[in-house]
Amino acid sequence: MRVMKCFLQLVGLYLFYLLGTWIQSFLRLPIPGSVIGMLLLFLFLMTGIIPKKGLESGAAFLLRYLPLILLPSVIGVMKYGHFFLHKGLLLVLLVIMNTFIIIGISSWCSQWLAMRHREGKKEKREVI
Numbered sequence: 001m002r003v004m005k006c007f008l009q010l011v012g013l014y015l016f017y018l019l020g021t022w023i024q025s026f027l028r029l030p031i032p033g034s035v036i037g038m039l040l041l042f043l044f045l046m047t048g049i050i051p052k053k054g055l056e057s058g059a060a061f062l063l064r065y066l067p068l069i070l071l072p073s074v075i076g077v078m079k080y081g082h083f084f085l086h087k088g089l090l091l092v093l094l095v096i097m098n099t100f101i102i103i104g105i106s107s108w109c110s111q112w113l114a115m116r117h118r119e120g121k122k123e124k125r126e127v128i
C-alpha cells in the first residue's frame with residue numbers, strides 16, 4: 001500500500017512536469033516547462049488545492065535518491081578535466097562572484113518585500 005501511494009505521488013509530480021512542458025510549448029514561452037510545472041505545483045500547494053501530505057512521501061523518495069539523479073552531471077564535469085585544469089581558477093572565481101551577486105540580489109529583494117509588508121500593515125492600522 002505504501003509503495004502504491006509513493007508511486008501515485010511520483011506520477012502526480014510527473015504530471016505537473018508534463019503540464020508545465022505542455023504550457024511552455026503551447027504558449028511558446030522562453031521559460032523551461034519544468035520550471036513552469038514547478039511554479040504550478042508551488043501555487044497548488046500554497047493555495048491548498050493539493051495538500052502537503054498529498055505529495056510528501058513521493059518527494060521524500062526523490063530527495064533520498066537525489067545524489068543518483070545528479071551523478072550524470074558529476075561525471076560530465078569529470079569528462080572535461082582538462083578544461084578545469086587550465087581554467088579552473090577562473091571558474092572558481094566566477095562561481096564565488098556569482099554567489100555573492102545572488103546573495104546580494106536575494107537580500108535586497110527580501111528587504112524590499114519586508115519593507116512593503118510593513119508599510120501594508122501600517123496602512124491597515126491607520127485605516128482601522
